[in-house]
Structure formats: structure tokens, C-alpha cells
Amino acid sequence: MVVRQLAAEGTPVLALARSADSDAARELAGLANVEVRQGDVRELASLKSAAAGCENIVACYGMRPPRFPKLSDIWTDPFEDAAHPANINFKGVENIISASKATGVKRVVRLTGLSVGLSPWSPISILFSIVLSFSNMWNRRGEMLLRESGLDYTIVRPGGLKDDPPAKERGDRLLLASESWGDDQPPATTGISRADVASLLCLSLGTVHARARAHTHTERERERETKRLAA
Numbered sequence: 001m002v003v004r005q006l007a008a009e010g011t012p013v014l015a016l017a018r019s020a021d022s023d024a025a026r027e028l029a030g031l032a033n034v035e036v037r038q039g040d041v042r043e044l045a046s047l048k049s050a051a052a053g054c055e056n057i058v059a060c061y062g063m064r065p066p067r068f069p070k071l072s073d074i075w076t077d078p079f080e081d082a083a084h085p086a087n088i089n090f091k092g093v094e095n096i097i098s099a100s101k102a103t104g105v106k107r108v109v110r111l112t113g114l115s116v117g118l119s120p121w122s123p124i125s126i127l128f129s130i131v132l133s134f135s136n137m138w139n140r141r142g143e144m145l146l147r148e149s150g151l152d153y154t155i156v157r158p159g160g161l162k163d164d165p166p167a168k169e170r171g172d173r174l175l176l177a178s179e180s181w182g183d184d185q186p187p188a189t190t191g192i193s194r195a196d197v198a199s200l201l202c203l204s205l206g207t208v209h210a211r212a213r214a215h216t217h218t219e220r221e222r223e224r225e226t227k228r229l230a231a
Helices: 002-008 023-029 044-051 085-103 123-131 135-147 194-203
Strands: 013-017 034-038 056-059 107-111 152-158 174-178 213-219
Touching: 002 013, 002 194, 013 023, 013 044, 023 034, 034 044, 044 085, 056 085, 085 107, 085 135, 107 135, 107 194, 123 135, 135 152, 152 194
Parallel strands: 013 034, 056 107, 107 152, 152 213
Antiparallel strands: 174 213
16 A cells, blocks of 8 residues: 555656566556565565665565464574564564665654553563464554664554454544653554554655654544644
8 A cells, every 4th residue: 555655656666576476566666656676674685675765665564474482492592583573573674674774765664553651561572472472562663663773764654454444434533642742652443544543654755743753543533733843
């Protein structure tokens, strides 16, 4: 959705795909203003090659399929497993930062998830740690790398992704919270359309109000004061 929106606006986009022969990659390669290159966030050389000439990186990749714990996790190094969140959510971000600095990328927009902002002692955090190999913890550490990198960045944390039309089309209201505004705990959510998340990721590339920000994007039915992003 991000690639399609940017391309439709006339922005040249380079889409990174682990398999350039996949159906999704071939579909995107057929769009105007889009070039698809093969690469992997776990391979720094491929990121440097892909990022050359780019001004921004939108890192909206994640764990697909999810990685479930193994008994051997107790005694093995997580970085030895290519499918472990340590390599994808953490090392992948580290590689993106290195590639950005090496190629002159101006801004990185990173998509994680609403639960990443929860306390590690939250029941949801504990459940995700047990079931998903501490993916939240590694995502949070990846966020910290980005915050400390010196790069221009925006972090977006949606909750409850849905394949619904945008909120505006449904007559619903969106709530945007931010740690930089003092919203320390993620608000409750009934979920959000992937289309709305894609729009926020694209918006984050061009607005000064999104610089060095961590946004929680949720949907609620109550009124809330409009924050600075509306400017």
C-alpha cells in the first residue's frame, strides 16, 4: 500500500523484495515509478545497494511467518538463527541504519506495533514474549537503535490491523498519540485500517512534525484534542 500510494503521487520508489519473482514483487514492478530489487534486511550489502540514490527508507517489514520459541533457545545465541526476531527486528534495523549513513539517506520511517510501547510486565508483553520469541523486546531495541542513530526518523506503532476501508470512508475517527507529546502508555484500540497506516507512513516522509517522533496510531470513538500533526 505504501509503494502504491507513493507511486501514484509521482514519487519514484525502489521496493526491496526477498524474492523478486514473487507475485507481489511482479505486481509492484508493473507500476509506473516503481523499481523492484532483490534484497534482505539481514544482508547489509543488499541494503547499501538498494538504498543508493534514495532519500528516505520506509521499513514496514515484519515477522512473516511468526517465529515460535524452541527449547534450544535457552542455550543458543539468537543471532545464529536467521529467522529469530533478534536478526529481523533488531539486526535488520541496525543494517538499515548503517546503509542509510553509508548512502546519505535523509530519513527512516519504521513500522513496529502498538504492543511495543507497553510495559514489559504487561500481560500482553509477557504473552508475546512467551509465544513469539520476545519479538516485542527486539522490536523495542531496534527502535532504540534508531532513536540513538542521529538519523531523522519516525516510528509508527499501529494496533489491530484490519483490511477495512480508511476511517474517513467509514465515518470513524482516528486517534494519534505520541510519546513525544507525553502519551507514555498506548491507548485502547478497536483496530485500524492498513490503508490509514500506509497513509501515515507516507505522510511521515514529508512533514517536519513527524521528525524524531514515535506515533501510536489507533482508532477510538471519543473526542480528543487535535495534535500538532494536523498542522
